[in-house]
Amino acid sequence: MENKILVTRSSMPELDEYMNEITPMWDSHWLTNMGPKHKKLQDNLCEYLGVENIDLLTNGHMALELTLQAMNLQGEVITTPFTFASTTHAIVRNGLTPVFCDIDPETYCMDASKIEKLITDRTCAIMPVHVYGNVCNIEEIERIAHKYELKVIYDAAHTFGESYKGKGIGSFGDVSCFSFHATKVFNSIEGGAVCFKDKQLGAKLYELKNFGIHGPEEVPAVGANAKMNEFCAAMGLCNLRHVDEEIAKRKAVVERYRERLEDVEGIQLNCIQNDVKSNYAYFPVVFEERLYGASRAEVFDKLAENGIGARKYFYPLTNTFECFHGKYDVTETPVALHISKRVLTLPLYADLALEDVDRICDIILGCKY
Numbered sequence: 001m002e003n004k005i006l007v008t009r010s011s012m013p014e015l016d017e018y019m020n021e022i023t024p025m026w027d028s029h030w031l032t033n034m035g036p037k038h039k040k041l042q043d044n045l046c047e048y049l050g051v052e053n054i055d056l057l058t059n060g061h062m063a064l065e066l067t068l069q070a071m072n073l074q075g076e077v078i079t080t081p082f083t084f085a086s087t088t089h090a091i092v093r094n095g096l097t098p099v100f101c102d103i104d105p106e107t108y109c110m111d112a113s114k115i116e117k118l119i120t121d122r123t124c125a126i127m128p129v130h131v132y133g134n135v136c137n138i139e140e141i142e143r144i145a146h147k148y149e150l151k152v153i154y155d156a157a158h159t160f161g162e163s164y165k166g167k168g169i170g171s172f173g174d175v176s177c178f179s180f181h182a183t184k185v186f187n188s189i190e191g192g193a194v195c196f197k198d199k200q201l202g203a204k205l206y207e208l209k210n211f212g213i214h215g216p217e218e219v220p221a222v223g224a225n226a227k228m229n230e231f232c233a234a235m236g237l238c239n240l241r242h243v244d245e246e247i248a249k250r251k252a253v254v255e256r257y258r259e260r261l262e263d264v265e266g267i268q269l270n271c272i273q274n275d276v277k278s279n280y281a282y283f284p285v286v287f288e289e290r291l292y293g294a295s296r297a298e299v300f301d302k303l304a305e306n307g308i309g310a311r312k313y314f315y316p317l318t319n320t321f322e323c324f325h326g327k328y329d330v331t332e333t334p335v336a337l338h339i340s341k342r343v344l345t346l347p348l349y350a351d352l353a354l355e356d357v358d359r360i361c362d363i364i365l366g367c368k369y
């Protein structure tokens, strides 16, 4: 169908701006392996995100996976099933065991009041997700981590540019991992970053993203190849110049959605967190069929019939994936199960026209009876 509206659309600079950014690479022939664009983006991001240290990687997934490897963890990691496959897979691919904590029904992030009873003598870390850009209960997570000497690795894939109580969101936990995928508020085509406090950990990560090589004749670790290349870094440099403007436009889209859908019986909109400077990353809506009169499936299908691609982020829960068949008990995360069966994320990107938002809302409201 023509004029389809998808759940998101990548932000891109003007072509000329990108061409200018990559032109020097034709003189230098330096395309990857921590070149000048990589360095510049790293510096610019440190400042923009308000973090002390950052390292750039190929994507958000490798940021999570190599962070866990660099920390040399063993045992169980308390995490959330209400997330993208990446979070859980990063844990499992490191030989660690995910232990699923249920989520808060308002923020959809890990319910911090349920963490302590999941801690065993095998627990080594907590990996919460600031899902949809909603910020986790940072204080409580910090308190628990301190009490039980656990590492905290935030999956901050959705929170680019956010701050909590005036502090860059990447500065919380031992580590915070960002995604710069094409679908994110800020993209470098593919890309990711790890913000960290411990410089030794940073040095280890730097080696792990480059095959574990320490020097030309020294390879102390089994690493991967997760270096951000210069074309991606150049895209990041361009997009970073416009990201504030993009977030402002997203805000206008979100405000229009809220105006139209607020206070409609049977619809739960995303929470507003007072201490958070939001990036308006996603617009999740939970449909309670009993009160709304239409199920999530009916709304999804009606939107699709009209060329509108909403998505069921995050359904299915990761603890129900077939690759984990029989390993986890989904009844232990009932709130996550409830939300995942009812949530739809609506189209949201900077250039989404407000008339299109109105059309989407008309279709959604037309399903109500």
Ligand code: T4K
Pocket (backbone or CB within 6 Å): 006, 007, 008, 009, 010, 059, 060, 061, 062, 083, 084, 086, 087, 129, 155, 157, 158, 178, 179, 180, 181, 182, 183, 191, 192, 309, 313
């Ligand atoms: N942790 C969390 C909590 C995450 O959500 C993610 C990724 C990660 C970790 C891992 O980070 P990365 O390794 O990806 O950096 C998308 C994204 O691929 C993924 O990055 C994202 N989360 C996830 C929530 O969404 P899909 O499979 O839904 O993407 P796809 O291809 O269906 O694209 C969605 C829409 O975006 C399309 O309908 C149109 C638009 N789009 C897509 C692409 C690829 C564009 O406008 N341009 C594009 O280039 O996973």
